[in-house]
Amino acid sequence: MNMMSEAAVEKALDRQMNDISYKMIGKDVSVYYGEKRALYDVNLNVRENTVTALIGPSGCGKSTFLRTLNRMNDTIDGCRVTGRITLDSDDIYDPNIDVVELRARVGMVFQKPNPFPKSIYENVAYGPRIHGLAKAKADMDAIVEQSLQKAGLWNEVKDRLHEGGTGLSGGQQQRLCIARAVAVSPEVILMDEPCSALDPIATAKVEELIHELRANFTIVIVTHSMQQAARVSQRTAMFHLGNLVEENDTDKMFTNPDDQRTQDYIMGRFG
Amino acid sequence: MSISLLLLIIAVIGVAGYLFGSWRANALAGGKLSSLHSRPGYYGSFVAIWSVLPALVVMLVWIIASPIYISSTVRGGFPEEVKATSQAEQNLAYNMIGAISRGLNTLSAEEREAMFADSATARTVLAAKGVPLAADPAPYMLTSADDLNRMTKASGTFLSILVIVAALAGAFVSYRAIAPKFRARNRVEGVMLVSLIAASSIAILTTVGIVASMATEAIHFFNMVPAWEFFFGTTWDPRFAAAGATASSGQFGLIPLLAGTLYIGFVAMLVAVPVGLFAAIYMSEYASRTVRSVAKPLLEVLAGIPTIVYGFFALITVGPFLRDISAQLNGLVTGNYASFIQAQSVLTAGIVMGIMLIPYVSSLSDDIITAVPRALRDGSLGLGATRSETIKRVIMPAALPGIVGALLMTASRAIGETMIVVLAAGVAARMQLNPFEPMTTVTVKIVNQLTGDLEFTSPQTLVAFALGITLFVITLCLNIYALYIVRKYREQYE
Ligand SMILES: Nc1ncnc2c1ncn2[C@@H]1O[C@H](COP(=O)(O)OP(=O)(O)OP(=O)(O)O)[C@@H](O)[C@H]1O
Numbered sequence: 034m035n036m037m038s039e040a041a042v043e044k045a046l047d048r049q050m051n052d053i054s055y056k057m058i059g060k061d062v063s064v065y066y067g068e069k070r071a072l073y074d075v076n077l078n079v080r081e082n083t084v085t086a087l088i089g090p091s092g093c094g095k096s097t098f099l100r101t102l103n104r105m106n107d108t109i110d111g112c113r114v115t116g117r118i119t120l121d122s123d124d125i126y127d128p129n130i131d132v133v134e135l136r137a138r139v140g141m142v143f144q145k146p147n148p149f150p151k152s153i154y155e156n157v158a159y160g161p162r163i164h165g166l167a168k169a170k171a172d173m174d175a176i177v178e179q180s181l182q183k184a185g186l187w188n189e190v191k192d193r194l195h196e197g198g199t200g201l202s203g204g205q206q207q208r209l210c211i212a213r214a215v216a217v218s219p220e221v222i223l224m225d226e227p228c229s230a231l232d233p234i235a236t237a238k239v240e241e242l243i244h245e246l247r248a249n250f251t252i253v254i255v256t257h258s259m260q261q262a263a264r265v266s267q268r269t270a271m272f273h274l275g276n277l278v279e280e281n282d283t284d285k286m287f288t289n290p291d292d293q294r295t296q297d298y299i300m301g302r303f304g
Numbered sequence: 305m306s307i308s309l310l311l312l313i314i315a316v317i318g319v320a321g322y323l324f325g326s327w328r329a330n331a332l333a334g335g336k337l338s339s340l341h342s343r344p345g346y347y348g349s350f351v352a353i354w355s356v357l358p359a360l361v362v363m364l365v366w367i368i369a370s371p372i373y374i375s376s377t378v379r380g381g382f383p384e385e386v387k388a389t390s391q392a393e394q395n396l397a398y399n400m401i402g403a404i405s406r407g408l409n410t411l412s413a414e415e416r417e418a419m420f421a422d423s424a425t426a427r428t429v430l431a432a433k434g435v436p437l438a439a440d441p442a443p444y445m446l447t448s449a450d451d452l453n454r455m456t457k458a459s460g461t462f463l464s465i466l467v468i469v470a471a472l473a474g475a476f477v478s479y480r481a482i483a484p485k486f487r488a489r490n491r492v493e494g495v496m497l498v499s500l501i502a503a504s505s506i507a508i509l510t511t512v513g514i515v516a517s518m519a520t521e522a523i524h525f526f527n528m529v530p531a532w533e534f535f536f537g538t539t540w541d542p543r544f545a546a547a548g549a550t551a552s553s554g555q556f557g558l559i560p561l562l563a564g565t566l567y568i569g570f571v572a573m574l575v576a577v578p579v580g581l582f583a584a585i586y587m588s589e590y591a592s593r594t595v596r597s598v599a600k601p602l603l604e605v606l607a608g609i610p611t612i613v614y615g616f617f618a619l620i621t622v623g624p625f626l627r628d629i630s631a632q633l634n635g636l637v638t639g640n641y642a643s644f645i646q647a648q649s650v651l652t653a654g655i656v657m658g659i660m661l662i663p664y665v666s667s668l669s670d671d672i673i674t675a676v677p678r679a680l681r682d683g684s685l686g687l688g689a690t691r692s693e694t695i696k697r698v699i700m701p702a703a704l705p706g707i708v709g710a711l712l713m714t715a716s717r718a719i720g721e722t723m724i725v726v727l728a729a730g731v732a733a734r735m736q737l738n739p740f741e742p743m744t745t746v747t748v749k750i751v752n753q754l755t756g757d758l759e760f761t762s763p764q765t766l767v768a769f770a771l772g773i774t775l776f777v778i779t780l781c782l783n784i785y786a787l788y789i790v791r792k793y794r795e796q797y798e
């Protein structure tokens with residue numbers, strides 16, 4: 034009940050753009066891999082301190098869109114992005130912008146846990162060290178502890194901080210990767226199917242974590258699980274064949290979507 | 305019957321066996337192939353194998369055994385006074401008999417008669433037929449040669465009969481064995497397996513054989529020179545003994561050679577490792593696909609240049625260049641235009657060997673760096689690290705064990721390298737630390753000790769085998785260790 038009214042209010046606000054604070058705004062975003070076009074004029078805004086879920090059948094361009102948000106597509110040979118994406122009204126594709134700084138503000142967690150072959154401590158300290166966030170060792174210790182705590186991993190690893198990060202279980206590794214991303218104090222965290230390599234218990238932990246992170250961060254998450262989208266997100270965007278089909282409140286999306294294709298996809302008719 | 309004709313006959317029997325075998329299997333199946341254990345072709349192959357293999361084995365055994373038997377019979381027929389002579393003289397006699405027997409085959413019946421009547425004419429008669437003899441043959445030789453001819457001929461006939469019988473018998477027996485439940489496929493595959501094993505054994509046995517022969521010669525050497533004098537001796541002075549002089553008059557200290565080998569290898573690695581590694585990093589991390597597709601093969605062309613070419617590059621270009629430049633430098637600083645780098649020096653050999661090693665380092669390291677999972681790269685870049693930070697802090701540490709392995713393999717190449725050092729390092733076996741002076745290596749000394757007109761019984765020559773086996777053991781250990789490291793590193797990402 035409470036939820037519904039909150040959603041209703043949000044929707045009302047949606048009509049007056051000014052009152053909602055958008056963290057990132059994507060306008061007419063198109064992406065090409067060489068000759069092949071992967072995204073067609075996507076207009077998608079990401080709200081601050083909100084979890085936005087990207088859903089859609091495989092190959093529809095969810096990951097591609099996600100990667101445009103911190104310019105990870107730059108690392109792919111032959112990938113070209115057109116349109117305009119802003120982060121707090123700065124155009125992130127402006128030639129003057131520093132990609133390094135952008136990625137410090139927009140962090141990323143990947144589908145497969147990818148801890149570095151270093152100790153747990155060094156994994157978390159990696160980002161802060163690169164960006165010079167800690168002057169003294171005590172500062173670094175504090176950052177590492179806070180990040181691990183935010184990622185809900187501190188209690189499990191506090192006695193083995195200097196053991197290898199690759200020795201953790203899959204779920205722990207993924208939370209370590211989240212801690213690693215959190216340690217740089219980004220404003221936005223992008224997650225590309227962060228639970229697809231995890232078992233249900235580890236998944237539940239990560240989902241819970243996403244809930245908590247929402248207070249401090251803006252989160253965009255790609256997922257194949259409708260249940261997960263429904264559980265963790267407030268806004269959902271549906272992609273199909275490189276087009277943004279519909280973007281709406283999660284509750285509305287899963288009960289009464291505006292677009293027939295969304296309905297079909299959620300009912301499991303394709304994809 | 306000639307051997308090739310015999311082989312042809314075996315082949316024909318084999319093909320026929322194949323056809324009959326498949327045909328019979330088909331007939332047995334009566335249109336229902338599922339009632340057979342194997343497909344008809346396997347029955348055919350089974351018969352073919354049984355026709356060919358035993359016949360070939362018989363043939364091989366006969367070809368090896370019959371000359372031995374014939375030779376011992378003929379020698380057994382030598383007159384007593386010949387038997388009393390030395391083995392070498394008997395060999396000479398036997399060789400002459402062999403020549404006469406070849407000559408005899410070309411003579412007509414009358415010429416034969418005439419020659420047997422007067423053995424003194426044999427030399428001229430046979431020379432006219434194109435068979436030169438070293439001396440006038442003794443009378444018994446003519447009869448022996450005749451015996452030899454007779455036995456060879458009989459042996460040939462017997463061989464033909466035996467082989468054809470073996471082929472036919474094999475074909476017959478195996479043909480009879482064909483029955484629907486007969487497991488022809490398993491038998492055929494068994495033979496296949498055995499031949500595959502045989503092929504790999506040849507490679508392994510060759511290696512073992514080489515090592516064994518080196519080891520035997522090395523043991524001969526160590527019987528003449530004590531092992532500790534060789535391994536711990538600091539003087540290399542083999543002193544080529546003049547004919548007749550006592551053999552064990554040289555000093556065979558390994559240490560100066562080993563020092564030279566390691567020093568030159570070290571200089572080479574100093575050149576090859578940074579250049580090769582940087583090239584690999586550029587290729588794998590920075591170069592665009594187009595640059596990579598052109599530059600990588602070009603770099604690897606370096607690896608295809610024969611090392612002798614590097615050798616004279618060192619001898620003709622690099623050595624004199626270093627010498628002249630050192631003279632200029634010396635002149636500028638002291639006014640004395642004497643070169644302090646010799647044309648043949650540790651530096652020359654090391655630099656050129658380093659150039660040779662660059663492609664090994666770069667292509668091995670490139671493979672290893674590329675094998676670091678993309679996920680690690682993305683993870684680092686996604687945290688806002690720059691490319692060079694990513695390389696320095698994530699990729700290189702992850703690739704390090706593999707790269708160390710690659711470098712060890714490269715080092716073992718440097719140690720075993722011969723042609724460059726032969727031409728560019730010099731031959732003076734000295735222990736010193738100045739890289740501008742010539743030094744020599746184990747491989748150079750192996751070449752030195754084995755070239756020239758020497759008997760293979762003096763320590764001066766045999767030391768080459770001791771050096772060879774030492775080198776072999778060193779490179780083998782390096783390679784095994786490198787493989788071990790590389791394998792351990794692979795497991796990390798699987
Ligand atoms: N590196 C690449 N090079 C070329 N084409 C690519 C590349 N990455 C993605 N594509 C193409 O772009 C389209 C969108 O891919 P994307 O990875 O964004 O899909 P997705 O929605 O994330 O799919 P999934 O749910 O399977 O992860 C696909 O057709 C894909 O083939």
Ligand SMILES: [Mg+2]
Binds near residue numbers: 095
């Ligand atoms: Mg994807």
